[in-house]
Amino acid sequence: MPFKKLQADLLFDGHRFRERQVLVLSEDEIVENIIDLDQAGSDIEKIEGILSPGFINCHCHLELSHLKGHIDENTGLPAFVRQVVQKRNFSEADILAAIEAAEAAMLQNGIVAVGDISNTLHTLAQKQKRAIYYHNFIEAMGFNPQVADSNFNSYQHIYNGFAEQFGPKQVSITPHAPYSVSEPLWQKVITHDNNGLLSIHNQETEEETLWFQQKTGGFADMFKAMGLNTDSFTASGKTSLQSYFHRFLPRQQVLLVHNVYTTKEDLAFIRQTGNKVFWCLCPNANQYISRALPDIAMFIKNEAAVVLGTDSLASNHQLSIWEEIQTLRKAHSNIPLELMLQWATSNGAKALKIEDQYGSFEKGKRPGMVQIINSEARRLY
Known part of the structure; x- marks a missing residue:
């Protein structure tokens, strides 16, 4: 199954900020995992700013x-x-x-x-x-x-x-x-x-x-x-x-x-x-x-x-x-x-x-995603 791997400048998981972490999603935007950047491999999509749940x-x-x-x-x-x-x-x-x-x-x-x-x-x-x-x-x-x-x-x-x-x-x-x-x-x-x-x-x-x-x-x-x-x-x-x-x-x-x-x-x-x-x-x-x-x-x-x-x-x-x-x-x-x-x-x-x-990026959830850049927020998924 293909996955989406997203790395933001700063990842907010619904509870705390996480640095150098990659959000892994299924094709239909269901959360699979959050993993260290060093373990994420290739094909990582870079997201500017903060990535937050909806x-x-x-x-x-x-x-x-x-x-x-x-x-x-x-x-x-x-x-x-x-x-x-x-x-x-x-x-x-x-x-x-x-x-x-x-x-x-x-x-x-x-x-x-x-x-x-x-x-x-x-x-x-x-x-x-x-x-x-x-x-x-x-x-x-x-x-x-x-x-x-x-x-x-x-x-x-x-x-x-x-x-x-x-x-x-x-x-x-x-x-x-x-x-x-x-x-x-x-x-x-x-x-x-x-x-x-x-x-x-x-x-x-x-x-x-x-x-x-x-x-x-x-x-x-x-x-x-x-x-x-x-x-x-x-x-x-x-x-x-x-x-x-x-x-x-x-x-x-x-x-x-x-x-x-x-x-x-x-x-x-x-x-x-x-x-x-x-x-x-x-x-x-x-x-x-x-x-x-x-x-x-x-x-x-x-x-x-x-x-x-x-x-x-x-x-x-x-x-x-x-x-x-x-x-x-x-x-x-x-x-x-x-x-x-x-x-x-x-x-x-x-x-x-x-x-x-x-509310949070946890396995099995589909919480939506918000990108926050330069004091503006917009929906990603």
Whole structure:
């Protein structure tokens, strides 16, 4: 059987950098081995720059791609949410064309797998082409407890549409955010079959903290403007994460997304829960919406399991994990690139429960390949 032998200036295997090593692939890009250059023989293809496994985008809203350039920047989250709701009136043809273009850009940028949020079936046809692996998080929201049943039924319909095509392993019904899901709806979501992997927007804004601690701030104003009755909600006096996380079941693996206002006390709290938790950072979206970034040094010091996401083109100028890394490197030049590439590859694969095929150059895997040259990243395979 013929093999491809690739030698980069620097090989990142999903965990660490390796020098003077050759990646051996089968004809269909399945990893066979990594061997020393001295043992590799001839017919070695030289790759300039860094060679990495394909990137994992752990948080995206592909269905919002048509909103690129239509949402004002630096408004704060409550105003951002209102804009998204008000500006979603596009034709289906425009929505589907934007989805196709956005996926093509992700492929070019080296993204091989995505944790994608879906409120509709708009992305289904594109995903059926299977150019990228998707875990489809069907996002449930509904603040009014009296309509929990009807809300859940609509999400079950969307779930069925994706599950029929991809099977239950690649689909979850998941809560949108702690401030947008009533208690009855929450119970229906977390007890749904096959919900071993869940995602939730967490501590994206200081307004979330104010809402859970005091029932004040931007969310109080937003709910009032939307005509929502908030009598069923009682402030806990604690951070949002410490107020709601107990609602998850012990067996559930959870992706916490954004985490801009997460504290070291929150990290300590999560360590006591027993749940397997991954902390997804979306720095470009945080900059776009509120000019903020999470406390990266705190996550590293506490050895948190960090992964990366792009959020949507409503809140980002591109869907590129490498651009997320670049933003973090500008803000934290002391953080090793090796660590950030772990977040983008092997950690991301574990977060989406696909480490058997993605995230690292290990025998039998087909993780895709990214070439990084002069601060640019592009897909090789």
